[in-house]
Amino acid sequence: MEKLTFEFFGGAPVNATRAPALVGVVGSGNLEVLIEPAELGGACAVEILTAARGFGATWKAVLDDFFTRHKLADVRIAINDVGATPAVVALRLDQAVEDFLGGGA
Amino acid sequence: MSSYYEASARERLHALFDRGSFHEFLPPSERVVSPHLVQLDTPAAFDDGVIVGRATLDGRPVLVAAQEGGFMGGAVGEVHGAKLVGLLERARDEKPAAVLLLVESGGVRLHEANAGLIGVSEIMRAVLALRSEGVPVVVLDGGQFGCFGGMGIVARLCDAIVMSEEGRLGLSGPEVIETTCGVEEFDSRDRALVWRTVGGKHRYLLGEADAIVADDISAFRAAAIHLLDTKPDLSLEALTAEHERLGARIEKFGALRDALDIWSALGVEKPENLPLLEADAFRAAVDGKRA
Amino acid sequence: MDAKILLSRLFPTGFDVDFDGQFFHGTGESARGKVAIVGSVDAAPIGVELAFRMAGDVLTVVRDHPDRPILLLVDTQGQRLSRRDELLGINGYMAHLAKCLQLARNRGHRIVGLVYSEAVSGGFLASSLLADRCHALPEAQVRVMNLPAMSRITKIPLERLEELSTSSPVFAPGVMNYLQMGAVHSLWEGDLSQRLAESLDAPAEGDVRREWGEERGGRKLARPVAERVRHAAG
Numbered sequence: 001m002e003k004l005t006f007e008f009f010g011g012a013p014v015n016a017t018r019a020p021a022l023v024g025v026v027g028s029g030n031l032e033v034l035i036e037p038a039e040l041g042g043a044c045a046v047e048i049l050t051a052a053r054g055f056g057a058t059w060k061a062v063l064d065d066f067f068t069r070h071k072l073a074d075v076r077i078a079i080n081d082v083g084a085t086p087a088v089v090a091l092r093l094d095q096a097v098e099d100f101l102g103g104g105a
Numbered sequence: 106m107s108s109y110y111e112a113s114a115r116e117r118l119h120a121l122f123d124r125g126s127f128h129e130f131l132p133p134s135e136r137v138v139s140p141h142l143v144q145l146d147t148p149a150a151f152d153d154g155v156i157v158g159r160a161t162l163d164g165r166p167v168l169v170a171a172q173e174g175g176f177m178g179g180a181v182g183e184v185h186g187a188k189l190v191g192l193l194e195r196a197r198d199e200k201p202a203a204v205l206l207l208v209e210s211g212g213v214r215l216h217e218a219n220a221g222l223i224g225v226s227e228i229m230r231a232v233l234a235l236r237s238e239g240v241p242v243v244v245l246d247g248g249q250f251g252c253f254g255g256m257g258i259v260a261r262l263c264d265a266i267v268m269s270e271e272g273r274l275g276l277s278g279p280e281v282i283e284t285t286c287g288v289e290e291f292d293s294r295d296r297a298l299v300w301r302t303v304g305g306k307h308r309y310l311l312g313e314a315d316a317i318v319a320d321d322i323s324a325f326r327a328a329a330i331h332l333l334d335t336k337p338d339l340s341l342e343a344l345t346a347e348h349e350r351l352g353a354r355i356e357k358f359g360a361l362r363d364a365l366d367i368w369s370a371l372g373v374e375k376p377e378n379l380p381l382l383e384a385d386a387f388r389a390a391v392d393g394k395r396a
Numbered sequence: 397m398d399a400k401i402l403l404s405r406l407f408p409t410g411f412d413v414d415f416d417g418q419f420f421h422g423t424g425e426s427a428r429g430k431v432a433i434v435g436s437v438d439a440a441p442i443g444v445e446l447a448f449r450m451a452g453d454v455l456t457v458v459r460d461h462p463d464r465p466i467l468l469l470v471d472t473q474g475q476r477l478s479r480r481d482e483l484l485g486i487n488g489y490m491a492h493l494a495k496c497l498q499l500a501r502n503r504g505h506r507i508v509g510l511v512y513s514e515a516v517s518g519g520f521l522a523s524s525l526l527a528d529r530c531h532a533l534p535e536a537q538v539r540v541m542n543l544p545a546m547s548r549i550t551k552i553p554l555e556r557l558e559e560l561s562t563s564s565p566v567f568a569p570g571v572m573n574y575l576q577m578g579a580v581h582s583l584w585e586g587d588l589s590q591r592l593a594e595s596l597d598a599p600a601e602g603d604v605r606r607e608w609g610e611e612r613g614g615r616k617l618a619r620p621v622a623e624r625v626r627h628a629a630g
Contacts, residue, residue, distance in 0.1 A: 001146050020134040025113055025175035026150040034133050034151055051148050078136075080148045130628035137621060141566050145552050157625055183566070187606070187618040191625025198626065213517070215550050218540035218567045220615055222517065223579040223605065226525040227618070230603040233498040255521050261491035276487040276518055277477050291479040302483050313485055339499055341458055344492070348455055351448055351492055354484060359444075364483060 004048040004056055006063050011044050011073035014101070021099035024092045031081040031089060033096040038076040050081040062086045066093045075100075107322045109247040110271045114156055114171035117207055120322045121245075121329070122160035122169065129158040130195075131188060139182050141217040150176045153184040157192040162205070163330045168196045171207035174250030180214035181255065186224020193231035196240050203241045203333050206263065211278060212254010225255030232262045236337035241265070243332050245325050246272040246314075251303065253278045264335045265315040267328040268305035270384065274313065275303040297380060301364040306379055306387060310368060311354070312396045319384040354396060371396060397533060399437045399469065402512050405588040406467075407431075419446060421453050424467070427593040432457045435469030442519045443476030447489035450523075454496040458503060465506040465596055466497070468527055472519030490522035497526045501600075508595045510584065511536040511571070529581040529595060532571050538580070539569030565614045578609030 020036035031050075038045070046063055070093075077096070084092070107120055118127050131137050133151035142149040154176040160169050170192050172179040181189075189206075196204045213221035232242055242263040246252045251273030252260050260266055260274060268274065279293035279302075292298060301307055308314040315332060318324035358367045368376035371394045382390055399420065403411050406424060413422030413433055418440035424431045434453045440446060450470075457464055475486060497507055509527030511520075514537045524530045532538065540546075546567065547554040561568030565576045574580040584591040606622065609615030 001143075001148065020132065022115070022133040022151065025173055026148050026154075026177075027175035030175065032133075032150060036134050049148055078151070080150060082148055128630045130625045130630065131621070137624075140617070141564070144560060144564070145550070145556070147550075147552075159630065183615060183617050184621050187621035188625050190606075190618075191622035194622065195626045213540055215541065215546050216552070216567060218546065219573050219577055219579075220566050220618070222521065222540050223525075223574070223577055223609070223615070224618065226521055226579065227603055227605065227622075229494055229521070229526070233494065234602070237498065237502050255518065257487035258490045258494070258518070258521060261485070261488040262494060274487070275482045275485075276475055276490070277482065279482075282477050282479060282482070285477050291482075302479060307483075308485070311485055313488055339495060339502065341455070341499060344496055344499055345455060345459075347492055347495070348448075348452060351444075351489060352452075355444060355448065358484060359480075361483075362480070367483070 002050050002053045004050065004059055006046040006060065008044040008067045009042060011067070011071035013042065013074040014072060016074065018100065021096055023095045023099055026080045026082055028082050029084055029088065031079055031084040031092055033092045034078040035096045035100045036076055037074060040074050040076065042073045044072045044075045044077070046077045046079065048079040048081060052081070052083045058086055062089050066090060069094070070097050108320050109269060109322045109325050110249055110320045112322065113175065114173035114207065114209065117322060118156060118160070118169060118171050121326045122162050123164065126161040127158055128160070129156060130192070131157065137184055139184050139217065141182065141220065145216050147216060153182060153188065154179055155185045155188050157188045162333065165202040165333060167203050167205055168192055168199070168201050169205045169207070172209045174209035174248045177214055178250050179210035180212060181210060181221045181224050182214040182217040183220035183224060185214070186221060186228060190224070190227045190231045193228070193235050196235050197238055200240055203243055204235065205243050205245065205329060207245045208252040208256055208260055209248030209250050210252055210254065210256035211250060212256055222255065225259065228259050229262055232259060236264065237339055239337055241335040241337050243267070243329055243335065245329060246274055247320060247325060248272070261313065264337050265332045266308070266313060267316045267318060267325055267332065268308055268314040269318055269320045270300070270305045271320050272305045273303040274308050279303070301380055307364045310371060310391055310395050312350070317384055317388065397512050399435065402469065406592055408589055419449055426596065427589065428465070428596045430464055432461065432464050432466045433469060434466065436471050439471055439473040439514045441474060441476035442472050442490070442522055443478070443481045444484050444486050444489045447486070447493045447522060451493040451496045454493070454500055458500050458505065463504055465508065466500060467592070468507065468509040468524055469512060470515070470519070470523035471513040472516060472523060473514055474516035475518030475522070490518070493522055494526050501528065506596055506600065508592065511538060511580070513537070517541065525579060528600060529598060530579060531582050531584050531591070531595065532580045534571070534583045534585060536571045537569065538571045538574045542569060573614065576612045576614030578605040578607070578612060578615055581608065
């Protein structure tokens with residue numbers, strides 16, 4: 001397993017009372033994404049625990065794209081991954097944001 | 106139609122209970138994960154593969170749990186088991202209309218085998234203690250991974266079971282039997298054989314499943330509502346009657362080799378046609394023939 | 397230990413037990429009066445017939461001998477693995493046995509389990525683990541699965557499992573692991589009839605195994621997690 005962390009800055013803070021959201025399942029070729037508000041001084045922090053080692057650059061590329069689409073701040077994203085493809089990761093991240101922002105405050 | 110089989114545990118919970126009524130205890134943001142998996146370099150899940158909480162069903166308060174088969178086959182580890190036990194004990198305090206268990210599990214999680222086995226034993230005791238206090242426990246079984254191992258025993262400890270044809274219920278899974286005893290004992294790749302041996306239709310015909318429904322979350326919901334008023338009965342009379350039924354089953358069917366033989370012995374005409382029937386047609390075809 | 401030797405040590409003042417194949421049942425004279433005995437020998441696989449038979453015995457005790465304690469002496473290699481047992485619903489037969497024991501418990505019968513030889517997986521679940529308190533002889537073998545098989549299925553190297561099993565009780569075979577995790581209350585040594593009397597004197601206290609597991613350091617999460625769910629807000 002490998003643990004990766006990334007931080008992004010320059011996003012718009014989300015309402016701190018928003019309920020956390022979870023999408024996906026920790027199963028082969030899949031991942032779960034937990035997204036929740038957090039006091040991070042304007043950062044969007046991503047923490048990944050992945051069964052597949054050595055894909056740090058790929059994760060960074062997928063997350064760069066994600067942050068371009070969703071400029072979030074004061075948000076923590078936690079991921080448990082079992083070798084999902086970049087396309088599946090991007091899909092789950094988008095679903096997580098949709099659930100998170102679409103759900104009740 | 107919304108497939109129960111294809112849905113995740115979370116999707117099932119949100120679609121099955123009254124809209125917006127589900128509230129989770131120890132949600133993923135609490136990160137109550139299995140420390141044992143991480144020790145073995147295996148990814149953990151934030152809910153440890155089981156979601157527990159409260160909801161209303163047709164306006165009535167219920168406590169609910171849903172196992173996620175996609176995570177380690179829904180297998181029971183220390184945290185997973187403790188969440189189920191805590192929910193069942195909470196029901197002893199709160200006395201909801203019922204507890205609903207959306208089971209999907211291969212049984213004990215081998216990465217934490219001892220903790221899982223003991224956890225299943227505690228779930229068994231907790232179900233029995235709860236039923237002894239008059240709160241019914243209803244099982245829904247229609248997920249991709251079925252309900253096997255210790256959870257198969259747990260399911261049969263409960264008041265009622267709702268299954269789809271796709272649901273499976275047993276103790277040792279077909280793969281386990283094939284691996285241990287050989288393919289001639291149980292060919293786990295013979296899907297027709299697997300489904301007629303451990304699938305919903307056979308369980309319904311034996312009288313183990315109380316309802317058989319189409320693979321549709323709303324059908325599971327309707328069946329669960331119907332079973333909310335089940336009254337737990339662990340009296341000597343009830344268990345003596347169960348004992349007689351189980352004894353008769355061994356006597357009548359104990360020498361038969363295949364589900365088709367059992368269905369035939371039950372008086373079903375053309376038993377070979379049963380696997381082809383949709384839930385409604387199936388129920389009609391076996392009306393009055395169940396053991 | 398051979399079952400007859402075991403019985404003579406548990407009941408030095410006398411017992412009356414019938415053996416029929418791998419099943420045995422009867423009564424023993426303890427310091428606290430007559431005890432009903434239900435058990436098996438030769439690492440019996442628990443299939444539909446054996447579970448059914450044990451359940452029948454429990455029902456008879458409940459019907460005819462109110463308050464008589466029940467001693468489970470089950471030697472099992474696990475559930476019987478066969479397509480025919482699955483076809484008949486073996487899990488339902490085990491559940492039936494569990495319900496019958498619950499009925500006995502609800503009516504005030506004490507239920508004591510003693511693993512005197514082997515207790516494995518589903519066979520353990522369907523027998524000694526259903527007792528108020530499960531005890532074991534020090535030489536008893538208790539497990540879900542041996543480590544080589546576990547390694548094959550989980551794809552975790554055997555060396556890693558062996559290494560970790562020296563520090564963690566959580567997955568490896570061994571009665572000491574089950575003792576540490578609270579599933580086995582105590583190991584019985586010395587005067588077994590005395591151990592039995594002590595066990596019959598113990599208070600009926602519900603299922604407190606996770607408290608023992610926490611106190612003994614073998615299962616630190618089960619109790620607090622269950623407690624949190626039980627008392628969570630909302």
